[in-house]
Amino acid sequence: MTKFKRQTRRAAAAFLAGVMMLTTPYGTGNISTADAAGSNASKIEFVKPDTKTLVLKKGQKYQLKTNVAKKNLIYKSSKSSVVTVSTTGKLKAKKKGSATITVSLKSNKKIKKTLKVKVGTRVKSVKLNVKDVTLKVGETYKINATLDPKNQLLKR
Numbered sequence: 001m002t003k004f005k006r007q008t009r010r011a012a013a014a015f016l017a018g019v020m021m022l023t024t025p026y027g028t029g030n031i032s033t034a035d036a037a038g039s040n041a042s043k044i045e046f047v048k049p050d051t052k053t054l055v056l057k058k059g060q061k062y063q064l065k066t067n068v069a070k071k072n073l074i075y076k077s078s079k080s081s082v083v084t085v086s087t088t089g090k091l092k093a094k095k096k097g098s099a100t101i102t103v104s105l106k107s108n109k110k111i112k113k114t115l116k117v118k119v120g121t122r123v124k125s126v127k128l129n130v131k132d133v134t135l136k137v138g139e140t141y142k143i144n145a146t147l148d149p150k151n152q153l154l155k156r
Contacts, residue, residue: 041068044103044113053116056083056093064089064115066103074109076102083117093119124148 048065056062066073066089075085079099084092091101096119104112129144 041072041105042111044068044073044105044111046103046113046115049115053118054091055118055120055122056091057121058093058095058119060093062091062093064091064101064103066113068105072106074104074106076104078102082119091117093117096120121149 045067046064047067048063054062064075064085070088073089075087075089077083077085077099078101079097080094082094082097082099083101084094085101086092089103098116098118101115101117102112103115104110125148127146127148129146130141133141133143135141
């Protein structure tokens with residue numbers, strides 16, 4: 001591996017870590033790459049979860065991940081009695097219900113993203129009343145589904 005390739009890889013690693021070393025004829029110094037990680041971001045996107053609605057069980061914790069550094073964000077829950085959110089984006093389901101988590105930039109509160117969170121019981125299994133059905137053209141057959149548990153939160 002050539003010296004140039006090694007230096008390029010080190011520079012890329014330093015950029016991802018948030019600091020780059022700059023060498024000039026006048027001396028050396030560090031340059032922060034925090035803006036690349038979000039203080040001047042134009043859009044917030046959720047990396048985790050990748051859905052618009054998150055379903056949690058009571059007592060369950062979940063860490064939100066975005067394309068912007070946590071230190072540049074403000075997290076807020078619409079119903080902290082249902083779901084709380086820490087300053088670092090960690091959710092904790094408190095009781096059954098629904099809430100909206102709003103994530104906004106500290107530098108520009110107009111740039112924000114929301115996530116619906118539902119606390120309750122997820123569907124664990126679906127049982128159908130038949131295994132196989134053979135139909136001819138024009139025939140119909142009604143299939144009944146039973147959800148387990150019966151008091152689940154989300155029905156689709």
